[in-house]
Amino acid sequence: MxxxxxxxxxxxxxxxxxxxRWGYLHEYSDIEADWLxxxxxxxxxxxxxxxxxxxxxxxNAAIDTMRFAPTSLFRVLPNLTPDHRDLVSRGAHLAxxxxxxxxxxxxxxxxxxxxxxxxxxxxxCGVTTYPRVSxxxxxxxxxxxxxxxxxxARFPRPMFSTLAGFxxxxxxxxxxxxxxxxxxxGVATGRIVYYDSQAWPFPDQLMLGYFAEYRGGExxxxxxxxxxARWFDCNNLPENIPPTMSIAGRLIAHYRxxxxxxxxxxx
Numbered sequence: 001m002x003x004x005x006x007x008x009x010x011x012x013x014x015x016x017x018x019x020x021r022w023g024y025l026h027e028y029s030d031i032e033a034d035w036l037x038x039x040x041x042x043x044x045x046x047x048x049x050x051x052x053x054x055x056x057x058x059x060n061a062a063i064d065t066m067r068f069a070p071t072s073l074f075r076v077l078p079n080l081t082p083d084h085r086d087l088v089s090r091g092a093h094l095a096x097x098x099x100x101x102x103x104x105x106x107x108x109x110x111x112x113x114x115x116x117x118x119x120x121x122x123x124x125c126g127v128t129t130y131p132r133v134s135x136x137x138x139x140x141x142x143x144x145x146x147x148x149x150x151x152x153a154r155f156p157r158p159m160f161s162t163l164a165g166f167x168x169x170x171x172x173x174x175x176x177x178x179x180x181x182x183x184x185x186g187v188a189t190g191r192i193v194y195y196d197s198q199a200w201p202f203p204d205q206l207m208l209g210y211f212a213e214y215r216g217g218e219x220x221x222x223x224x225x226x227x228x229a230r231w232f233d234c235n236n237l238p239e240n241i242p243p244t245m246s247i248a249g250r251l252i253a254h255y256r257x258x259x260x261x262x263x264x265x266x267x
Contacts, residue, residue: 002028004051007044007091008035011099012203013070014088015057024076024088025052035061040098041113044091047084054091056099073201078245085245092201097131105129136205137176138164140251141189143214143231145259147252149238150185150221150229159240160232162248164207173208181212185229186220189213191266195254198247209247211255211265234259 005025008015016023017030025047040056057063073092077085101120104111109124119130140162141148149160165180167173174192181189190213198207219229232238234256242249258265 004028004043004053005047006031006036007052007054007088007095008057009054009092009095010057010063010070012092012096013072014076014092015063015068016071016076017068019067022084024071032061034058035063037099039102040095042091042094042098044094045087047087052087052091054095056095078243086199089199089201093199093204094131096201096203101129101132132204134205135167135173136164136200136207137167137173137180137210138162138207138247138251139177139181139189139192139210139212140248140255141181141185141187141212141214142234142255142265145234146214146231147234147237147255148185148187148214148219148229148231149241149252150226153225153227159242160230160238161242162251163226164248167208174210177210177212184222184226187217188215190215193265195251196247200247207247209251211251213266 006028007024008026008031014024017026020026020030035058037056037058042054043051044054045052077088080088102111103109104122104125104127106127107122107125109122111120111122111129114121114128117128119128121128150163151158151160163181163184165176167176177192178189181187193211195209195211197209200207221227221229237252241252244250244253255265
């Protein structure tokens with residue numbers, strides 16, 4: 001295990017070493033043993049032939065703040081190669097899961113790593129818990145050369161993006177898209193076409209990306225989650241839109257490219 005790299009998380013943030021090669025992959029020799037919450041240890045993959053293990057920082061760990069700094073994944077992920085992005089995303093997802101599932105949801109007993117399954121097993125009742133994955137539908141609503149983008153009231157900085165929402169019990173992802181668009185911006189959708197999916201570790205989403213055909217209605221934002229929504233010409237987009245490392249950014253870029261070729265997503 002000591003030959004492995006460590007990914008170390010402080011809550012939702014990634015602990016970065018300002019002196020190391022990558023910043024986020026640590027050597028065991030650089031990390032004090034009492035910094036590691038051993039109950040959250042999780043093997044997550046490999047890098048350059050070495051294993052990678054994730055941990056949460058132990059409570060009250062005395063981190064050297066002159067060298068190590070908790071850093072938002074929103075800052076880290078856009079700068080990584082796809083392989084490293086997947087590794088860090090998986091680490092963040094599983095570190096959150098281990099931190100929030102220490103105890104059994106059935107009887108309250110302490111959980112430990114299952115010997116043969118990729119899950120946790122309750123030491124009292126034997127129930128096995130697997131990593132939580134929360135499916136979300138995300139869609140770009142389109143109308144010929146127009147795309148409907150919205151500004152979420154919770155975004156840390158002004159940004160126009162696609163619409164999204166969690167899949168509710170009994171729904172298909174397509175039903176989620178139609179419902180969320182209607183609830184958030186008041187318009188009706190027609191055909192809904194699948195595009196791609198993406199793991200999104202904030203903290204445990206699986207984003208299911210779609211294009212949704214505008215069917216009718218005027219934009220009326222809900223005023224709670226959505227602060228503003230507008231139609232934009234896909235050749236004249238706002239400055240602040242998601243990067244293409246995110247599925248929202250890829251939806252926008254792909255549709256813009258299609259329209260530049262005179263193509264439609266629905267044919």
